[in-house]
Amino acid sequence: MHWVTPRHLAGDDDVLAERVGDTLTGLGWRMWPTSRDTLLYVSPDELRGAEWILASSPFTLGGLRVALQISARPDGSSALVQWNAYFTTGVPPEALHDFLVALDASSVPDTGFEEPEAVVAALSAQGWIRDVDRPRTAATDPGFASHVSLEMLPDLIADADLREDLMGWQAWAEPTFGAPYLWCANFSPSVPHELVAVFASSLASPAPVARHRLPHGAEERLTIVRRS
Numbered sequence: 001m002h003w004v005t006p007r008h009l010a011g012d013d014d015v016l017a018e019r020v021g022d023t024l025t026g027l028g029w030r031m032w033p034t035s036r037d038t039l040l041y042v043s044p045d046e047l048r049g050a051e052w053i054l055a056s057s058p059f060t061l062g063g064l065r066v067a068l069q070i071s072a073r074p075d076g077s078s079a080l081v082q083w084n085a086y087f088t089t090g091v092p093p094e095a096l097h098d099f100l101v102a103l104d105a106s107s108v109p110d111t112g113f114e115e116p117e118a119v120v121a122a123l124s125a126q127g128w129i130r131d132v133d134r135p136r137t138a139a140t141d142p143g144f145a146s147h148v149s150l151e152m153l154p155d156l157i158a159d160a161d162l163r164e165d166l167m168g169w170q171a172w173a174e175p176t177f178g179a180p181y182l183w184c185a186n187f188s189p190s191v192p193h194e195l196v197a198v199f200a201s202s203l204a205s206p207a208p209v210a211r212h213r214l215p216h217g218a219e220e221r222l223t224i225v226r227r228s
Contacts, residue, residue: 003208003225007092008146008173010222011182011215017052019093020068020100024050027104046076047109050100054089059156061184062172064088070100072109082110082160083190090173090183094209098202102195112192116150119169122197123148126204141204145221146173148200159188169196171203175218182215 004010012019017039024041025031029050031041037055042048054067067089071081087096103109116137123139124130131138131149138149148171157168166189173182187196208225 001210001212002214003227004211004214004222005206005208005225006141006143006146006222007094007205007207007209008141008203009175009182009215009218010092010209010211011090011213011218012093013211013213016067016089016091016093016096017054020050020052020096023097023100027101029104043104047074048072048103049081059154061086061088061154061186062181064090064181064184068096070103072103074110080160081158083188084158085185085187085191086157087185088181088183090181090215091185092183092203092209094205095199095202099195099199102198106192106195109192110190112190112194114192114194114197116193118193118197119148119150119200122201123204126201126206128204143221145175145218146203147171148203153186153188157186157188159190161190169193171200173218175215175221179217182218 029041029043031039034040039052041050050070053069057065059066066086068087070085072083073081120130120136120139128139128141140147150167151170153168168189169187171185175182214222
């Protein structure tokens, strides 16, 4: 096992499904397999859901299959979810853990109160660089390998707000320019900015993380930390 940094290039150690499951069951969410070969998790108040959909993923992000879909709805009687967040494999489990814990603790999971700049502020507080042209809505890590920005979203990103001109947060890692992406994440327009900021802050954390397997293509960008 190695302790490595930066976290946003450390990959998921090929255990993302297990780590997500451990987080959600630890929070008291119920889980059951579906007929589509997915794993569905629902929070105790039934306002939040997460589904491991890799086996039947209907679309890709950056050429990678979507593995996890997280959603929230306004009340238990509503069949329509308010927003969705999508993650491919390779996303650091620590960032997903922090996002899910924050979602679980949110008293109003479908409503946000912070402005979009909260996301970039969380990244810049960890040393990421704001985009010169869009300092309030885009930032990159100092090595220019990972990016978070507010963009027009690809097709199939579902949201309760159906207006066509809405934008949502995108995040991705490209260890080497022009090489395949390591991971991608998309948040539909109604995802609260404060929840995206939690994900972003954890993603940019300089704290080393433990990995048994280093992701292909990112090994040279990682620093192995010797721990006493």
